[in-house]
Amino acid sequence: MHEITLVTGLFEIINEQVAAQGIESISKVRLKVGELAAVEPMTLAACFEVVAEGTVAEGAQLEIVEVPLTGRCRGCGERFRIVNFSFSCPVCASGDVEPTGGRELYLESLEGTMKSW
Numbered sequence: 001m002h003e004i005t006l007v008t009g010l011f012e013i014i015n016e017q018v019a020a021q022g023i024e025s026i027s028k029v030r031l032k033v034g035e036l037a038a039v040e041p042m043t044l045a046a047c048f049e050v051v052a053e054g055t056v057a058e059g060a061q062l063e064i065v066e067v068p069l070t071g072r073c074r075g076c077g078e079r080f081r082i083v084n085f086s087f088s089c090p091v092c093a094s095g096d097v098e099p100t101g102g103r104e105l106y107l108e109s110l111e112g113t114m115k116s117w
Ligand SMILES: [Zn+2]
Pocket: 073, 074, 075, 076, 077, 078, 089, 090, 091, 092, 093, 094
């Protein structure tokens, strides 16, 4: 269960943005989570709720955008979706596949209200 660690790290980034942009309250947090990041969205959402309590993100909606696992064949250059962790090219059957997507785990955007100066 590494979701709580992820959420704690996420909040460090959120707090930086809150301070830098003068955000008063956050209504929505959009996260990109790759298929390979091995994150359980329900657990992540529950952890988020707990950590958000008492912060500007309290009650914010957590939107998780899942990024599929994709790869590129080093042999023929084909780009494809990797299903069932089968790292072989559907075109030339080469096993020399470079993963191109699916490890992501980052804050894509924040929605909230800014402080009026
Ligand atoms: Zn290929």
